[in-house]
Amino acid sequence: MDFDDTPEEAAWRDECNAFLSRHAELKPERADLGRSYWAKARSEAEEHTYAQSCRAWQRTKFDEGWAGLTWPTEYGGRGLSSHRAGIFAEEEGRYDLPQGQFAQSIGMAGPTIIVHGTDEQKARYLAPMLTGEETWCQLFSEPGAGSDLAGLRTSAVVDGDEIVVNGQKVWTSNAGESAHGMLLVRSDVDVPKHRGISYLLLDMTTPGIDIRPLKQPTGRSEFNEVFLDDVRVPIENVLGEINAGWGPILTTLTNERTGIGGQSGMFDDVIELARDMGVADDPVVRQDLMKLYARTRTIAYLGYRVRTAASRGEMPGPESSVLKLANSSRLEQLGNLVMTMMGARGTLYADDAVMGGFWQNYAFLGQWMSRIGGGTDEVQRNIMGENVLGLPQEPRPDKGIPFKDIPT
Numbered sequence: 001m002d003f004d005d006t007p008e009e010a011a012w013r014d015e016c017n018a019f020l021s022r023h024a025e026l027k028p029e030r031a032d033l034g035r036s037y038w039a040k041a042r043s044e045a046e047e048h049t050y051a052q053s054c055r056a057w058q059r060t061k062f063d064e065g066w067a068g069l070t071w072p073t074e075y076g077g078r079g080l081s082s083h084r085a086g087i088f089a090e091e092e093g094r095y096d097l098p099q100g101q102f103a104q105s106i107g108m109a110g111p112t113i114i115v116h117g118t119d120e121q122k123a124r125y126l127a128p129m130l131t132g133e134e135t136w137c138q139l140f141s142e143p144g145a146g147s148d149l150a151g152l153r154t155s156a157v158v159d160g161d162e163i164v165v166n167g168q169k170v171w172t173s174n175a176g177e178s179a180h181g182m183l184l185v186r187s188d189v190d191v192p193k194h195r196g197i198s199y200l201l202l203d204m205t206t207p208g209i210d211i212r213p214l215k216q217p218t219g220r221s222e223f224n225e226v227f228l229d230d231v232r233v234p235i236e237n238v239l240g241e242i243n244a245g246w247g248p249i250l251t252t253l254t255n256e257r258t259g260i261g262g263q264s265g266m267f268d269d270v271i272e273l274a275r276d277m278g279v280a281d282d283p284v285v286r287q288d289l290m291k292l293y294a295r296t297r298t299i300a301y302l303g304y305r306v307r308t309a310a311s312r313g314e315m316p317g318p319e320s321s322v323l324k325l326a327n328s329s330r331l332e333q334l335g336n337l338v339m340t341m342m343g344a345r346g347t348l349y350a351d352d353a354v355m356g357g358f359w360q361n362y363a364f365l366g367q368w369m370s371r372i373g374g375g376t377d378e379v380q381r382n383i384m385g386e387n388v389l390g391l392p393q394e395p396r397p398d399k400g401i402p403f404k405d406i407p408t
């Protein structure tokens with residue numbers, strides 16, 4: 001495992017900083033978390049302004065050759081290693097820049113289309129992702145299909161050169177702002193459940209799509225229900241082969257989990273909070289801070305190991321599977337610790353709360369984003385048990401049975 005930059009990596013880091021410092025200031029040593037995205041629910045207009053500033057920054061990166069660093073050059077990227085992209089992300093995170101909005105497009109839809117798309121699909125969809133003009137949402141989960149994604153029931157019937165879709169999706173993040181959706185449908189009920197699913201690239205302005213925002217306890221509406229009523233999708237919008245969507249699905253999910261697992265620490269801010277709350281000398285708090293520190297560093301080293309392997313052209317091993325779960329349990333530790341440190345003040349909200357409620361939103365309520373999104377902790381444990389540790393498989397009574405015969 002290499003912790004220090006090689007001379008080439010140090011030169012690359014300098015190059016990144018030269019670009020970034022032309023566009024933004026470094027974040028102050030002690031960031032005003034009360035003004036951050038996580039502190040308060042913002043009005044719709046504020047959300048829109050924030051999204052616009054993210055797009056403008058993405059456009060700048062594209063224009064100056066800093067978008068899609070790991071994407072092949074033929075699709076507008078730089079063809080760099082994920083290790084170099086990781087160094088850029090580390091440096092970008094130190095600057096006061098509007099980042100976000102593109103995890104589902106550049107982080108998930110793009111890599112899936114690069115692997116499974118036709119030349120026409122690549123030509124149509126990839127460039128507007130990199131410029132930030134078109135964002136994507138993920139229409140996977142349904143009321144009866146989350147962990148058991150292959151149980152999805154949104155129906156698809158081929159009608160000439162179109163596919164007619166009917167059904168409901170749920171927990172769709174950012175559906176309202178997205179130009180396109182990665183849509184999973186059940187296109188064959190006569191075969192076992194994994195074999196009758198198709199992956200469609202959906203234009204979100206197609207007639208028959210009804211997006212209904214879900215109000216969260218935080219006051220925000222980041223999720224939506226999406227109802228699909230006789231939505232007609234051109235057959236050329238199938239990604240990969242019809243009924244063979246499971247391959248592209250795994251590509252999307254792997255990219256999603258890597259993105260969620262790769263989040264960073266904020267440990268210094270937690271120490272500052274302990275000081276502000278007057279609990280930095282409390283022996284129990286100090287013990288919990290040490291546990292959190294150990295976990296944070298372990299995850300950072302795990303991340304270095306994955307990146308070092310990737311930079312040597314090796315396939316990351318079980319480390320990458322462990323990363324998402326390790327990060328989830330770090331967030332659980334963090335959420336519980338900050339609430340303990342704030343005591344009764346942890347029950348306050350918005351302007352009355354410490355740092356405008358940043359810690360309640362980001363660390364306590366926000367932990368569930370990682371712990372549920374992209375596959376729950378329990379599901380990650382199942383995957384690791386079966387695929388990494390070689391433990392016996394879970395009982396799967398619906399295995400090999402035609403989908404239409406699975407009892408509901």
Ligand SMILES: Cc1cc2nc3c(=O)[nH]c(=O)nc-3n(C[C@H](O)[C@H](O)[C@H](O)COP(=O)(O)OP(=O)(O)OC[C@H]3O[C@@H](n4cnc5c(N)ncnc54)[C@H](O)[C@@H]3O)c2cc1C
Nearest residue numbers: 138139140141146147171172173369372373374375376378
């Ligand atoms: C922040 C966030 C963003 C999201 N964004 C999107 C999005 O944009 N698009 C999208 O399609 N979906 C999205 N989701 C949905 C997410 O993928 C699902 O919530 C997740 O897959 C779990 O599915 P479920 O909610 O149906 O829970 P269920 O699958 O019903 O699970 C309920 C409970 O049962 C447990 N469980 C289920 N099966 C097993 C098992 N075999 N063994 C042990 N325990 C089990 C689970 O761990 C969980 O605790 C998002 C979720 C979150 C939290």
